[in-house]
Amino acid sequence: MQTLKAEVVAISPLTEFVHKVILKPQQPVSFEAGQYMHLVLSENDKRAFSIASRPSQCDQIELHIGASGTDTYAMQSLEHLRNALNEKQLIEIEAGLGISQLRLQCERPIILLAGGTGFSYAKSMADHLAEISCDRPVLLYWGVREESALYAHREMQVWADSHKNFQFIPVVENPSPDWQGHTGYVHKAVMQDIVSLAPYDIYMAGRFDMIGIVRDDFIAHGAIRENMYADAFAFIK
Ligand SMILES: Cc1cc2nc3c(=O)[nH]c(=O)nc-3n(C[C@H](O)[C@H](O)[C@H](O)COP(=O)(O)OP(=O)(O)OC[C@H]3O[C@@H](n4cnc5c(N)ncnc54)[C@H](O)[C@@H]3O)c2cc1C
Structure with missing residues (x-):
């Protein structure tokens, strides 16, 4: 796991309820395809989001966050990200999490x-x-x-x-x-x-x-x- 500071570069709507978020980590990020990251809201509140970008894009992280008014998990996360974007503050993330990443060692479909x-x-x-x-x-x-x-x-x-x-x-x-x-x-x-x-x-x-x-x-x-x-x-x- 890698703990990093990142800049929120952009938040844009993909649909009425889902937003694309682009983060720029301060150092190149290392992860495998299919891993997720934590958005650290506080020491005791870390939210998991799958990384949509591919590992070779190590200078950028793309997230897709679903947020209807009723989904507080995503709504609160987006609010945290919007505040950081507006106030030009860095956020904390933990990248390279999960055990369900792509396995390439076999030939199975x-x-x-x-x-x-x-x-x-x-x-x-x-x-x-x-x-x-x-x-x-x-x-x-x-x-x-x-x-x-x-x-x-x-x-x-x-x-x-x-x-x-x-x-x-x-x-x-x-x-x-x-x-x-x-x-x-x-x-x-x-x-x-x-x-x-x-x-x-x-x-x-x-x-x-x-x-x-x-x-x-x-x-x-x-x-x-x-x-x-x-x-x-x-x-x-
Ligand atoms: C490791 C991890 C990563 C996460 N990553 C993200 C992320 O990247 N973005 C994010 O916003 N949230 C993420 N979450 C939070 C949470 O998992 C998602 O909010 C959730 O998966 C979103 O589902 P939805 O509302 O988009 O699906 P819905 O719109 O509710 O459902 C979409 C489709 O899923 C199928 N489906 C739904 N319910 C059922 C059912 N009961 N039985 C059978 N099929 C069903 C149907 O085909 C349905 O059309 C993550 C959580 C964890 C733990």
Whole structure:
């Protein structure tokens, strides 16, 4: 783990509820694709956010923070970041956290499964895999409640088009009549598309209640527990 001071460079809306935050650490930051960082609000209040940028961007950290009025975890974090931006104060962060980072030592196909802002976790790994021209099959499933939450739809389509072994599958839980893709819960879409999950390495991020359900459903669908990665496992039973 690396404790660093960082400047808040920009905060911009990705959707009505999700904001992109760009941080510039005072020293180059070291992390692996799929790791997260703590935003230190105080000694006893450290908030976890997945790092959306790829490890080679060591002079900058991108975060995607979801914040509706009801989500105090994210709202308070954004307020802390906005104050630092306006007052040109440095913030404290702890980077390189987590045990669910991308494993590159094997040849198994990869599923990146993201619910909502869990996309941040998947994006770092997806961009890193593209950068190293990984030739393993990579399926990125991104589930959101409404189409308007797919803020990186175009970008991920370009990512998928860039490598013949990459696929991007957006899944909308409550679709409009015009939506032509997968619908419902994102992990159900995975189970519809894939007969057995036994061959796959599976990386997951999303709400804690979602991750518990997905873990159990995926194991029933053949997934091997040792090949499933989610930092949420540390927080749930
Ligand atoms: C290590 C760590 C990293 C974190 N990183 C971030 C971060 O980068 N940004 C951030 O804002 N917060 C982060 N958090 C906090 C928290 O995990 C997120 O706020 C949460 O994942 C956001 O979900 P959402 O509201 O965007 O998803 P929602 O919009 O509620 O759901 C999106 C999709 O997830 C699926 N889903 C949701 N609930 C269920 C369910 N019960 N069963 C099956 N599928 C379901 C559905 O497909 C749904 O459409 C992090 C927490 C930890 C511990």
